[in-house]
Amino acid sequence: MKSFGGLEALRGVGFAAEAGELLAVIGPNGAGKTTLLSILAGILDADGGEVEVGARAVGWVPQQAALYRRLTVEENLMLFARLEKHEDPAASVAEMLELTGLGERRGEIVARLSGGNQQRINIAIGLLARPGVLLLDEPSVGLDPRQRARLWEFVSGLAGGGTTVIFSTHDIQEAERYGDRMLVLADGEALFDGSAEELREAVRSEAPEAADRDFETAFVAYLHHRGH
Amino acid sequence: MRWLLLKDLQILRRSPLQAALLVLYPVLIAVLVGLAISGGPERPRVALLNEVPDNARVSLSGTKLPSANVQRRICSRVECVHVHSRQEAVAKVESGDVLAALVLPEDLVNKINSLSTLAPGTPKVEVLVNESDPLKAAAVDDRIEALLAQANLALAKRIAVEGGKYLNLVIKGGNLPVLAGAVHVLGLQASARILEAIEPALPRGPLRAALSEVTEFATQASENLDIAGPLINRLAQPIRVEKVAVGGSAPPLETFAVAVAATLTLAFVAVLLVAGSLALEREENAYPRLTRGLVSTEALLGEKILLGVAVGLVVTVLMLAGLQIFVPLEWGRFGLWLAAIVVGGASLAAAGAALGAAAREVRAVSLLAFMVTLPVAFLSLVPSGTVGAGLYDVIKLIAAIFPFKPALEALTAALEAGNGSLGAPLLHLAILGVAYALIARLALRRFARV
Numbered sequence A: 001m002k003s004f005g006g007l008e009a010l011r012g013v014g015f016a017a018e019a020g021e022l023l024a025v026i027g028p029n030g031a032g033k034t035t036l037l038s039i040l041a042g043i044l045d046a047d048g049g050e051v052e053v054g055a056r057a058v059g060w061v062p063q064q065a066a067l068y069r070r071l072t073v074e075e076n077l078m079l080f081a082r083l084e085k086h087e088d089p090a091a092s093v094a095e096m097l098e099l100t101g102l103g104e105r106r107g108e109i110v111a112r113l114s115g116g117n118q119q120r121i122n123i124a125i126g127l128l129a130r131p132g133v134l135l136l137d138e139p140s141v142g143l144d145p146r147q148r149a150r151l152w153e154f155v156s157g158l159a160g161g162g163t164t165v166i167f168s169t170h171d172i173q174e175a176e177r178y179g180d181r182m183l184v185l186a187d188g189e190a191l192f193d194g195s196a197e198e199l200r201e202a203v204r205s206e207a208p209e210a211a212d213r214d215f216e217t218a219f220v221a222y223l224h225h226r227g228h
Numbered sequence B: 001m002r003w004l005l006l007k008d009l010q011i012l013r014r015s016p017l018q019a020a021l022l023v024l025y026p027v028l029i030a031v032l033v034g035l036a037i038s039g040g041p042e043r044p045r046v047a048l049l050n051e052v053p054d055n056a057r058v059s060l061s062g063t064k065l066p067s068a069n070v071q072r073r074i075c076s077r078v079e080c081v082h083v084h085s086r087q088e089a090v091a092k093v094e095s096g097d098v099l100a101a102l103v104l105p106e107d108l109v110n111k112i113n114s115l116s117t118l119a120p121g122t123p124k125v126e127v128l129v130n131e132s133d134p135l136k137a138a139a140v141d142d143r144i145e146a147l148l149a150q151a152n153l154a155l156a157k158r159i160a161v162e163g164g165k166y167l168n169l170v171i172k173g174g175n176l177p178v179l180a181g182a183v184h185v186l187g188l189q190a191s192a193r194i195l196e197a198i199e200p201a202l203p204r205g206p207l208r209a210a211l212s213e214v215t216e217f218a219t220q221a222s223e224n225l226d227i228a229g230p231l232i233n234r235l236a237q238p239i240r241v242e243k244v245a246v247g248g249s250a251p252p253l254e255t256f257a258v259a260v261a262a263t264l265t266l267a268f269v270a271v272l273l274v275a276g277s278l279a280l281e282r283e284e285n286a287y288p289r290l291t292r293g294l295v296s297t298e299a300l301l302g303e304k305i306l307l308g309v310a311v312g313l314v315v316t317v318l319m320l321a322g323l324q325i326f327v328p329l330e331w332g333r334f335g336l337w338l339a340a341i342v343v344g345g346a347s348l349a350a351a352g353a354a355l356g357a358a359a360r361e362v363r364a365v366s367l368l369a370f371m372v373t374l375p376v377a378f379l380s381l382v383p384s385g386t387v388g389a390g391l392y393d394v395i396k397l398i399a400a401i402f403p404f405k406p407a408l409e410a411l412t413a414a415l416e417a418g419n420g421s422l423g424a425p426l427l428h429l430a431i432l433g434v435a436y437a438l439i440a441r442l443a444l445r446r447f448a449r450v
């Protein structure tokens, strides 16, 4: 539960995620996705309810890239590796450069990189926490299709390695494609929690008139039927 | 914390414009202050025609001055252009080469010397001015008038002493030097005594009564004229100025100017750098990421204040080294300077942090910091007595709640002995620093979350 003044941003949202699971939090803008992830990250305090995580750290990648645009790629990674108190920060930086494929651009000022590359560094910084759970807030916004593909390949790899990934998106197709499970949020309420097939099923039964249309249109009709 | 510090220094290095402004602006102030100190108002050029013979001596009440002294005195106040004839002086004034010409006639010294004789003359000097530029003419008039007033005062004092001597002679009697020797003057007191002695020898009658009146007059006159002596002295300088410093002794102007330049530098660097750097953490969205277990709010604030103190210290010391060109400084007191700069810098940096916590855009915060620092600095320099009492109280309050004025006091005290205590402003700075750090912490916790 979370309110900002009189506005209830989240209401009775509850779910659990397994290790290695890719959970997509999907909903239109203003649904409360960022609020939910921020509470999970410990950035925001919930007004009610609780968050339980395993022993390993929770990595958080904010929707707006949180990095120093006047520093180089390497300087950014090095700073956060040092702040995370890594024993060998240089090795961690090398690992992240490898993982993000930005090794050749390590000496470049971040401000001069494309949005996609900035987002990769943003994610890499989140990964420096060596998290058991990684929270990605709309990670693909502003990326072109090729960058998106690379991003998801990278994230899937992480999940394959046992990291629980909770990502938010307003793109139903992306959620369906990369999420093992979807949590639909609208106006702070959880409307649905289940697999992509189950969501299609629910959409079909709620909004049969749009069932023949593409998934996105059908999903919008579904949200409309549920009063959003 | 050191990694954050390193990061901020890297960012500063990558922001040459900001870094240059942070350094150049104070340097500009320093140079202006330095020039203001060393140059002073320009001395007006005045042509001087000195016709007084070289061997003439001003001789009044026993002291003799070579006439060259007079010339030296004049030329220390104005820039003298020596000319050799009246025509040359007139030509220079007319052409505008000089603002005025001063003619000291040949008989000037003799006439001055005659002032203390029984046949005093009227010494005259001639001033030729070109009044085509009224502003400059007024300035020259003021200079020359002040110069003449001083000369007149000095002469009047001497003449008063001389006059006192004559008076004394009349009262008490003595020798009056005249051309070939001396004339003995009886004096009123002796006259009265003689008359008193004669009086009983005369038969009672109108003659004795008249003599008695004369005796009485002589006694009265000698008593009253005795009082006249100091009165004549007073006449030379009717109002004597007695300066008593109440409430703190003012530091020498030059030391004060250096302290102002250095404190302005420290204030701009510490306040702007810290405010901007803290706002940058939020502009880059880094604040929530950092404070999510990596760094505490307190540690982040501490790092910013350290940054402000470190950079402020370097720039301020460099600036003091630069001001050394204009004003000699006591480098032996470096330890005290350091204390003043570090404590003052920390307090100013804390104020910068409080400003920086108020908004998330570096530009907005920098503007805010500028708009706060500059007026407060100027208000802190408003001397008492130049504005109304009520307004001055308000100014004093504003100056007291921002660390600029105490930092200025601390640095003034540190630069030179005898400029007030260092302890009180340091304590003031420490209290303000803690208060601003607490405000900054509160503001960050309240506003800087996602």
Ligand SMILES: Nc1ncnc2c1ncn2[C@@H]1O[C@H](COP(=O)(O)OP(=O)(O)O)[C@@H](O)[C@H]1O
Binding pocket: A004, A007, A009, A027, A028, A029, A030, A031, A032, A033, A034, A035, A036, B450
């Ligand atoms: N700090 C805040 N103060 C006030 N309202 C907020 C704040 N953050 C978010 N909101 C509101 O809460 C709702 C959910 O916002 P958010 O979680 O950012 O949505 P999403 O990320 O799904 O677009 C929105 O209506 C938004 O305006």
Ligand SMILES: [Mg+2]
Binding pocket: A033, A034, A035, A063, A137, A138
């Ligand atoms: Mg969002």
